[in-house]
Amino acid sequence: MSAAGPTPARQLRFEIFRYDPEDPASTPHMQSFELEEAPYMTLYIALNQLREKQDPSLQFDFACRSAICGSCGMLVNGRPALGCRTLTAGLPDVIRLHPLPVFKLIGDLSVDTGRWFRQMVEENEAWMHAAQPFDPQAPEQRMDDDLAQAIYAGERCIECGCCVASCGVANLRPDFAGPAGLNRIARFMMDPRDTRSDADWFEVVSNSDGVFGCLGMMACHDVCPKQLPLLEVYAYLRRKMLATGLR
Numbered sequence: 001m002s003a004a005g006p007t008p009a010r011q012l013r014f015e016i017f018r019y020d021p022e023d024p025a026s027t028p029h030m031q032s033f034e035l036e037e038a039p040y041m042t043l044y045i046a047l048n049q050l051r052e053k054q055d056p057s058l059q060f061d062f063a064c065r066s067a068i069c070g071s072c073g074m075l076v077n078g079r080p081a082l083g084c085r086t087l088t089a090g091l092p093d094v095i096r097l098h099p100l101p102v103f104k105l106i107g108d109l110s111v112d113t114g115r116w117f118r119q120m121v122e123e124n125e126a127w128m129h130a131a132q133p134f135d136p137q138a139p140e141q142r143m144d145d146d147l148a149q150a151i152y153a154g155e156r157c158i159e160c161g162c163c164v165a166s167c168g169v170a171n172l173r174p175d176f177a178g179p180a181g182l183n184r185i186a187r188f189m190m191d192p193r194d195t196r197s198d199a200d201w202f203e204v205v206s207n208s209d210g211v212f213g214c215l216g217m218m219a220c221h222d223v224c225p226k227q228l229p230l231l232e233v234y235a236y237l238r239r240k241m242l243a244t245g246l247r
């Protein structure tokens with residue numbers, strides 16, 4: 001009888017995009033690293049080990065490690081994903097990592113999603129336009145449960161940028177509101193505390209930079225790590241805009 005020993009750990013090869021846009025001597029290239037896989041290893045753990053033990057200059061972003069801060073979006077074998085949520089066990093022996101497209105590259109795997117989101121919010125005025133100034137002493141306003149749930153669903157966006165990176169239109173057209181932008185617009189359109197009328201929203205969203213620029217192939221929906229109901233969001237926006245009767 002032969003006693004089966006422990007399964008030897010996999011040797012992973014990481015192919016990682018390297019480039020420092022601030023350094024004139026730097027050119028975009030891929031760099032290879034070898035790393036022994038450990039049980040329950042995530043890309044967060046693997047990249048930290050690579051940086052600690054092999055190359056302290058490797059740039060990438062992480063903060064919360066639990067899919068809340070939205071910092072660690074990257075292309076994992078070509079697909080946008082959060083590094084902290086991605087187990088190496090679900091990946092092949094060769095793991096290719098690139099920064100998310102669309103966003104300004106800071107260096108290696110690190111991108112500036114904040115700049116893109118700030119611009120999107122400013123262009124679409126995606127904040128509350130209330131009739132009254134905020135009064136912290138005012139009693140809470142009642143809201144229908146289903147509506148509150150729908151608004152909350154939109155609020156769960158962690159602004160990781162995975163949906164934006166997956167979107168062919170956002171990759172080609174910087175003025176497109178993008179999936180995360182459309183989600184944010186819908187969140188304020190639904191909110192009865194926002195005073196903007198459907199006709200006001202028509203100017204913002206009823207064009208090719210808004211919901212009618214979306215091709216509807218739903219790559220964004222497939223990669224969203226928070227499973228936001230983006231399909232329902234776009235359907236809601238289209239219905240609302242068509243109901244205005246405006247052209």
Ligand code: SF4
Pocket residue numbers: 163166167168169170178179213214215216217218219220221
């Ligand atoms: S469904 Fe629309 S928003 Fe989503 S990835 Fe496709 S074009 Fe972009």
Ligand code: SF4
Pocket residue numbers: 156157158159160161162163164179180183223224225226227228
């Ligand atoms: S909608 Fe989803 S994929 Fe897009 S930024 Fe928000 S959490 Fe990330």
